[in-house]
Amino acid sequence: MEIKTDTYTVRYDEENNVILCEGTLRLSGMEEYSPVVEMLNTVVERSPPLITLDLRKLEFLNSSGINVLSKFIIKVRQHRERQAKENQPETNMVVYGSQTIPWQSKSIKNLQRLMPSLELEWDKN
Amino acid sequence: MEQIFGDFDKHLYRSEEYLIIGFSPSSASLKQCWRNNGLSADFLADYVTTFFPVEDNASNALSRQAEIKGAVAYIANELLENAMKFNDNSTQLPISIDLQLYHDKIVIIITNTISPTDVLKFQQFIQKLLLEDPQELYIHQLEHNATTDDSTQSGLGLLTMINDYMAKIGWKFETVQTEPTAVTRVITMVQLGV
Numbered sequence: 187m188e189i190k191t192d193t194y195t196v197r198y199d200e201e202n203n204v205i206l207c208e209g210t211l212r213l214s215g216m217e218e219y220s221p222v223v224e225m226l227n228t229v230v231e232r233s234p235p236l237i238t239l240d241l242r243k244l245e246f247l248n249s250s251g252i253n254v255l256s257k258f259i260i261k262v263r264q265h266r267e268r269q270a271k272e273n274q275p276e277t278n279m280v281v282y283g284s285q286t287i288p289w290q291s292k293s294i295k296n297l298q299r300l301m302p303s304l305e306l307e308w309d310k311n
Numbered sequence: 312m313e314q315i316f317g318d319f320d321k322h323l324y325r326s327e328e329y330l331i332i333g334f335s336p337s338s339a340s341l342k343q344c345w346r347n348n349g350l351s352a353d354f355l356a357d358y359v360t361t362f363f364p365v366e367d368n369a370s371n372a373l374s375r376q377a378e379i380k381g382a383v384a385y386i387a388n389e390l391l392e393n394a395m396k397f398n399d400n401s402t403q404l405p406i407s408i409d410l411q412l413y414h415d416k417i418v419i420i421i422t423n424t425i426s427p428t429d430v431l432k433f434q435q436f437i438q439k440l441l442l443e444d445p446q447e448l449y450i451h452q453l454e455h456n457a458t459t460d461d462s463t464q465s466g467l468g469l470l471t472m473i474n475d476y477m478a479k480i481g482w483k484f485e486t487v488q489t490e491p492t493a494v495t496r497v498i499t500m501v502q503l504g505v
Contacts, residue, residue, distance in 0.1 A: 249471055260453070
């Protein structure tokens, strides 16, 4: 699954459950983000053991985009809570970020605040 | 009438280094003009880097320059997105973004009109922002957004500026016209230490 425009790419690698975001995501509000939201929801519904979100090449993200990613993280957290209740193995999540991209070094940590078990891996190059 | 909220420096003197971009109200739709927000924000960010030169590829200076550039690009883009969304297009007044450079800070001032029906709601949000802990408000807002599908303005842009970029923000509301219809202008001032 892939959404690709001149400015950004969001790709879901179904085999490895990796979501890759690249470029500049500055869409205007939730309506324009809805194809991305739908894709992210699909990933949660598939209930994989591990979801990887790779943001290392996402140069810009506006606050509407931060809202979209945050909603996704909360969805994964809620999914884990349901799995725990049903004594099922919980879906884990890892986010790859780059410390050389300013918005990431400033704002990515907030994703972890929404789901403390989320693993954050920094790429320093 | 004039109302001031937050860290709005009324006596800020004009810097010798500044750049102003103005947008006249246009017949093109918000959607058509949307990319101009990012282009303008990136241009302002690029302009600023001139004043934070890097000599001999010094890594400290390089990362400082990148940090300032990133902060201006993010903040200017958020301010422009908000201004374009909330501007009262029934007036013919332009929107402007004004970047002022000082030895210890960058100040970004954005001016737009706001529809009379939105003024109170916006001021209530500002009061909340000034009274509550912005970190908690941020998480609260995200958890709240996750439970609803509506796309109403969440104030996340302003909250990230305060929490993640340590920006100081102030607002001035002024009535520019009362007859035949009321026109209110809002001037948002964001101060970023450098």
